[in-house]
Amino acid sequence: MTKEQVLHSLAVQTESKLLMVVIDGLGGLPVRGKTELEAAKISNLDRLASKSICGLIDPISYGITPGSGPSHLALFGYDPVRYEIGRGVMEALGIGLSLTKDDLTARGNFATIDGNGIIVDRRAGRISTEKNNEVCQFLQSKIREVNGIKVAIYPGKEHRFVIVFQGEGLKDDLTDADPQKDGKRAKETENLTEEAQRTAEIVNEYLRRATEALKPFHPANAVLLRGFSKIPDISSMSARFKLKPAAIATYPMYRGLARLVGMEILETGETLRDEVETLKKYYDRYDFFYIHFKKTDSAGEDGHFKMKVKALEEIDRVIPSLLKLKPDVLVVTGDHSTPALLKGHSWHPNPILLNSKYERLDRLRRFTERECQKGQLGRFPASEVLPLMLASGLKLKKFGA
Amino acid sequence: MTKEQVLHSLAVQTESKLLMVVIDGLGGLPVRGKTELEAAKISNLDRLASKSICGLIDPISYGITPGSGPSHLALFGYDPVRYEIGRGVMEALGIGLSLTKDDLTARGNFATIDGNGIIVDRRAGRISTEKNNEVCQFLQSKIREVNGIKVAIYPGKEHRFVIVFQGEGLKDDLTDADPQKDGKRAKETENLTEEAQRTAEIVNEYLRRATEALKPFHPANAVLLRGFSKIPDISSMSARFKLKPAAIATYPMYRGLARLVGMEILETGETLRDEVETLKKYYDRYDFFYIHFKKTDSAGEDGHFKMKVKALEEIDRVIPSLLKLKPDVLVVTGDHSTPALLKGHSWHPNPILLNSKYERLDRLRRFTERECQKGQLGRFPASEVLPLMLASGLKLKKFGA
Known part of the structure; x- marks a missing residue:
């Protein structure tokens, strides 16, 4: 069996709710000693990290700078090298x-x-x-x-x-x-x-x-x-993982990527608050939510360090509303790094936190690149995030006897 | 060459003795802030960890909860996804x-x-x-x-x-x-x-x-x-790694799994002490020993946190007798986690310590999940444990010129 077949054979549908928060271009590089995350005042994310298990994820592999297509496919649980999304698409x-x-x-x-x-x-x-x-x-x-x-x-x-x-x-x-x-x-x-x-x-x-x-x-x-x-011949998240997934994103490209893997696209507005309201509105109807926050990436692409810090702080302020929903499994991470220093995507891994009641907590102090490196999740490929969320939501049976 | 072929081409038979101690269902989850290992008084294991190199191993991969079959195959150095062991077997x-x-x-x-x-x-x-x-x-x-x-x-x-x-x-x-x-x-x-x-x-x-x-x-x-x-078509540890391996286990299933990879099954009694005596008795005759301690898993499966703590403490007491044999390479780890909180196997990685004179010591304080995460072995797949033991026992030649 391939690993893909193993996962498919183990997936079961359950009531638990999985929420994946993708902060676009999350990771950064230090300018005057601090990365954007280190410079930002993000007390909600810091507190959440202290109650979660943390690590660093590589979108594709060491040294590879991904576009949004492959980096999202990986987060959605697909092999980003196997399934290519062409430029035209x-x-x-x-x-x-x-x-x-x-x-x-x-x-x-x-x-x-x-x-x-x-x-x-x-x-x-x-x-x-x-x-x-x-x-x-x-x-x-x-x-x-x-x-x-x-x-x-x-x-x-x-x-x-x-x-x-x-x-x-x-x-x-x-x-x-x-x-x-x-x-x-x-x-x-x-x-x-x-x-x-x-x-x-x-x-x-x-x-x-x-x-x-x-x-x-x-x-x-x-x-x-x-x-x-043409769009890749790719099975839906529902077929592959027995999920009922929905996507909330303000930009068409991310809605399109979510549609490729069979997510329902939820209508939403232009702001972070709109996205959170959409999540609340549809929370009962799905068991997996992908919510995409774009501003960090745009600021990074513009090489605007301070604006990226501000975008992170703005995102931090909506975290409490997400926690109020009490998802069984909450992941906060990025699709790729977009350091202002590089004015573009980069190959650096992204911090990740996973919050669930079935984890050994790390008790870290901050949600930053350097602090997450100390977490028990270690450094691992982004395509393992979804299996980990499924497991933490008790949506995977035992492999073998 | 596949990685399997590489290992086979490098393996050499030597006098050094490798001892793999498998504590079934070792890893746990916190209850009132502490995992079973964190709650247990295991000063011998703690001291051993301080003189060893440590890490965390994933039985199969992130999120996958293994049965005993695949998790043992991985520890024995085999790809647990490639070699399936059916329910009947x-x-x-x-x-x-x-x-x-x-x-x-x-x-x-x-x-x-x-x-x-x-x-x-x-x-x-x-x-x-x-x-x-x-x-x-x-x-x-x-x-x-x-x-x-x-x-x-x-x-x-x-x-x-x-x-x-x-x-x-x-x-x-x-x-x-x-x-x-x-x-x-x-x-x-x-x-x-x-x-x-x-x-x-x-x-x-x-x-x-x-x-x-x-x-x-x-x-x-x-x-x-x-x-x-049917049993998988699998080469023996002797053919694959040039080892002369023996197994000591009180439960038939683990003896059976060891037999699948060609280990000699040593007759033993019902208790931990019996198993240690068996090890002493046959110590001169083999160069790889797999010794299996079962009680931790049973307590975890029953959801009995305190009983699992006690089982760990009992195992801790036989550690000095193992050390007296002065194995060249000693590994202590688990096949999978069995947190009392989940009353069953889980996907969480297991702590591992490797003791050998050819290592950079971590000088950690405790043999627990969180402490081992700080070790230099990092977080890695269980199927890499055996190659690491072979290397530490100087049983692997150089790859390439």
Whole structure:
């Protein structure tokens, strides 16, 4: 048996409630001696850590900086290396599209080509988002389908868009239809496997028709497509772990990731308080909740140390409302580190606390990277968090006799 | 090379003596702030821990609660997920049967069926163990073999028994011949693979003849069989690690598990002292000893915190006799946790100490879950314990040049 099969064979449905709080980009790096967590006044999280068991989790493995896709898959209990989420899919999830297994997605750029088909600007002079909307609308009206395959195009910011080809049997083993550099000829996609040949023909037919249609739209007179991908063939959390899971997140991308593993997406507002209210409202209906707090990551990405500290303090203030619900198992952790010092995701592990009545408490003083390192959970892969939550909620039978 | 092959290629036979002390169900959970180990007066173990290197081991992986089979396989240096030990085999080992690769075992119930073959009581009114003995003896005298395959039936408690089919080519890819519920028809076994077809026919022929023979024994007038299994195809510790291993255990199941990996089973008495005497008596003849102390687990299973504390204290008192033998490598650990709080096995890691002259000592104060977490061994899988013991006994050559 694989470990996946073992877990599946042991999972049982019970009444206990599991709550996973994901603070995006939680971990940091020291600036003047202190990480963001060490600098923050987070007395609620500190107190909770003192009554929990703690550790450090690696999203993927030592040294690997993950995107949001793999880091969330790991937290949801899936092998993040086995189940790949392509760029096109991530982009589509980011704008809130609901994808099915028949959808082939790609990220697109409007670009400028000269009379010989040579790309003179891969970003079409960064046309305005407004102009982008207009061009997309026009293209959509001109090309609704290609050889029986529906095509939908969704504008993003400036020159960017997402395209979705919808129909049975589409494959994503395709090269980018994008030479990645100015001064080169706009290129077609090529199929990497024989099965993807028909898909490549459809995409290339689309490209030809789009170029034809866009002639009056200079500088946006060509399209480049990259990151062709379909959603991974992944079993739901309900099938795999016998959970009834729900997701609360203010950003579409995280709702989309949760939808990939079969979570119900709960409607919520824009603020942390809205998210907590949503949790309260639906608390009786599900047995696993993923609640996502985004602000820490955005501040880290901007390299804004103080703003990340403030975001942590803001999150700390909603912790008591979560505790009032008395979940049987409460985990607080991050999907990946986003140190302000690096202005981006990083490979550093995240602190984690697990609160349940069936634990040997660590009695640590703070919820920080360095303090959690002293905890009994040790340093371990993020994909083990869900099995641990299931166990602590008495949702796993004994393995073997 | 797989890791298994690496270890095999490095193992060398030497004079050094390895002693693995397994305290069954060692780890616990806090009750009024202290775990069983924390509440126990175990000055010998504490002193030993202060002169050893310590850590925490996970029997299988985070969150997985193991049965005794997989947790022991891991301690013996085998991958506990790869080598499965079926329910029938565990039951047979539990009553002290010595199984060969030609034996197919299953757990059995006597049950009551009505005139239409519908099960009215899966446990035959929980007939007395005495009555069970009588029925088994009768059945055994009536059906000694089926199509050239020998059949042996061994009574257990109340309505339970173990059955062994013995002959070449028997397979265990069989469904349970047990609908698991009253009110359903007694069912035959079905083969899950084509190779198991002949085995299924033999088992079903046995079932028909048994039902016929049991007619006068109402309420024990039918048999239900489940957990068909054979011993795993597993190489011996001697073949794999070049050890000459011996086992000392008072309970048949643990002797049986040790026999599965090719250990010599040493005859011993009922008490801890008997086990230690056995160890002394045979100390010169082997280079690896597994000694099993059971009482802690039984107390934990009964939810009896104080009794588990007492059992730990009793074990602590025999530690000096073990030290007198001056083993080159001494490990004290558990196969799994059995917290009195949970009245059963659990997923929590076990403390481990390793005493050898080739270690950087931790100088910890106590042999407890929380204290061992501070040790340099860290938190690691139980299947790594044996390689560590081999290394500390200088029984592993260098890997690569």
